Amino acid sequence: MDHITRAYLTEVISGKISCTETISDPVSLSLITKEIAGFDFPVLKSRQDWITDFGENHCLTNHPTEYHFHCYIPLENNGRILGTFELHNHKRELSAEGLTFCCNIADFIAGLLAVMEERNGYSPNLGTLVKSEIINGPKTSVQAEGKIKQLENEIEKLSTQLAEYLIFKPEESPEILTHPEIVGSSPEMQEVYSLLNRISSTQTTVLILGETGTGKELIAKAVHDASTRKQKTMIRVNCGAIPPNLIESELFGHEKGSFTGATERRIGKFEQAHKGTIFLDEIGELPLDLQVKLLRVLQEKEIERVGGKTTIVTDVRIISATNRNLLEEVEAGRFRRDLYYRLNVFPVSLPSLRNRKSDIPALATFFLEKFAKKLNRNIDGFSKKAISTMMAYSWPGNVRELEHLIERQVVMADGTLIKDIEIPGNNKQSISSAGAVKTIFENERDHIFTVLELCNGRISGQHGAAKLLGVPATTLNSKIKKLGLAKKHVY
Template sequence: MKTNTSSVDAMQDQEFIDLTCLYEITRHLASATSLQDCLEKIVTSLAERKGMDNGTVTIINPATGELEIEVAHGITAEAKRRGRYKLGEGITGKVVATGEPIIVPQIGDEPLFLNRTRTRGDERKKKSSFLCVPIMAAQQSIGALSIDRVYKEGFGTQSENDLRFLTVVSGLIAETVQRIQRVNEEKEALRQENSKLKRELTAKNRIEEIIGNSSRMQEVFDMVHRVADSNATVLLRGESGTGKTLVAKALHHNSSRADGPFVVVNCSALPETLLESELFGHEKGAFTGATEAKKGRFELAEGGTLFLDEIGEISPAVQVKLLNVIQERTFQRLGSTKTIKTDIRLVAATNRDLEKAVKEMAFREDLYYRLNVFPVYLPPLRERRTDIMLLAEYFLEKYAKENNKQIKRISTPAIDLLVQYHWPGNVRELQNCMERAVLICDGPAIKSIHLPPSLQSADSIHSSKPLSLATAVENFERELIIEALKKNNGNQTKAAKSLDTSLRIINYKIHSYGIEPKHFKVK
């Protein structure tokens, strides 16, 4: 009677342990967002609650068709990497291939048990049993759940109970795998849809003449499209070389005045007297040398766009006359009393701090407000670094074609220098830099040695000092090694051979320069 009572108590204790473990596992699964974390918690629960050691979840890799360990409790990362099986290979491979669970009473007596992970010694093999159940999803085996277990007594009954328990757990895992896969698929679909919408928006806002995909340039494109069809005066602000002339052209070509003339006046290139004549025109005899009447830029731009570049450089006298034209849209030629009406779109540009110039009385406040109706700020190149390589490749293609050169790419070290440089001259400086590089390059790729000295080192970013011999040699050597690794798919032995040096030297140099060969492997 006492024996029966103790057996009932043992069964009840086991049922309580099973329920507690199952509840814990269900809780992990219900809150799972990462399959890896969830599975690790499950095999930990099996070890702590049920005494099931070496809990392992093996999943079919869809790319290779092989079984690979997803998570494993109590074994090293190296052992996990060794645990790879083909379908039908070993106990695990057989379980996944057939979809049927398998119990191995004693690991050491089973020839099909491969012990690929090498985590079980001879003593462990004598004591441990091995239980493996398939993980089924949509009536198809996608992997297996396996454990080691030491049975002191009652192997038959206990192992059958454990097998049923693991089958329930594997079913829960399968449901969670499917749920997480659906969530990931939905996320991926949303990501692709988002990328598609962004590409469509980018294409819609794209201005053909201007290169740039950065968020800062997208803002500029958006502003241009918003104001293009209006007659509002636009003031382009930004450092020299940021592309203000290109934006002015884009404003014109994307407006309803695109069929009209686009007239440019560089206000800083002309003296005051000549600038006034250029803007408003003059009559014959208006001043010495005026042998005939001449139309000014305001008349020449009739029905189109007048672009006043470097507007901050005009004199106070011209500022007054320009203010009247903007306000009244009328003007008089020099030497004439006849009033001429003008129908133009005015776009102005400056790299000066006009607010400071107004405070210093160097620029009229009323003219400033007339010009600053719709300001557009063009960011410097250092604030739109994602556009640097886009621009560099554009200029490479352009100048290679112009000079009949077969230069197809920019080397990695040269890319690093281009991206790290602060570009005080902005896009214009980058354009000149790439033209120079194309002219002196005789190979298929632009290398760091083809770039100006100002780009050659981190110290030279804020200094014009020439490179030291040691630094120049290091840059050249590093570039040669990277090029060799690229050509040989990251294989260091082949790279050493192509450079006619030893593997030991290559390994030393790779370590010294912080190069990662695995980055050059084609996956």
């Protein structure tokens, strides 16, 4: 108890302790420990945060590597900070799941240190070693043994959690489809990837469903690129962008002189897609008379040019997409039931962006890098405030709206960091979807979290969150634990 050894575990896979440091005075708090000693929250600091706050990045003593993301979790017991549990990373900030797990470990370490103090009779008030039997007698040993048993049970629990945490790596699973133009690792998108893995190598007709801007064309291209027809270019047709009187000619072609203006033979999209894939976007916009002819193509595998007298056999895989509810269109008489069932062989539903908000940071970063390179701009990333703004928005235009917003931000950016984002038309809360409406529980949780951020995580005292909220500190502590905020980020 007369010194502390600080050990840095940086090669986690090989399990080596690469650097150690001895602190001779355990009473004095380090700069990091002082930073978090006032509250029961982890502190997450990036390299840029350290440079902004202290003029330089926090580097590990006697260690050559400069880390870019740091996490410091207080080792707290009975209101006293015993030290910090620190994690450092090169590439990314600690995930929410990883943070929760490491907070459990920190609680265990703090409890273990407290038991060690009690067993050794160390009194933090006296700063000396005394005989525990003299102070508390045999009662202390009984209490310590009880805590040790409790901590042993906690070790077993954490070991189980650790095994599960290290094994589960969804990004490396062979079941997940990878494509350079598709970004997202949310559970909703992984369901989509799982479906794509099953369907891509087959010849089955695919119907892609989803709101405008969800990336239906990218999914269609992913299906085509993973199929045996990938040697041919995928032919794209937007059924809603072609005048009704020209759609038949566009899809099936026409012979010279078949109608006014037909001065030469034209090859249609289906002939161009022979031995390949045709993507019919906005299939719900197709007129009823054309739906009949498309049905024949699906059934007979042959087409007839406008004004032609012979049939032409085609080998085409059809991928269609729509933002409409085709079953409702069928009931309303605007879409043929037999064609619907022909197209709906293998439906793939794409989630809206508001239903996979965990993908927003990755998508925003992807678009930032894309447009920064295109416009030759040097932009490092987004501030936490900018990410929070994007996470709070409901995105009625989905990924396409996010893409256009990021392009605009790159054009307007003044420095190397996008600090704030103003979303056009977001002056008032959108209630266009149930996902944008918060419950009373969520509003209370967000309000308390905002006040805690304002107070830098401090709960009690003159400048604490409890005073601002007008409640006793004990009440606020109970509320924080009930709402699940006790181990969240403090910015």
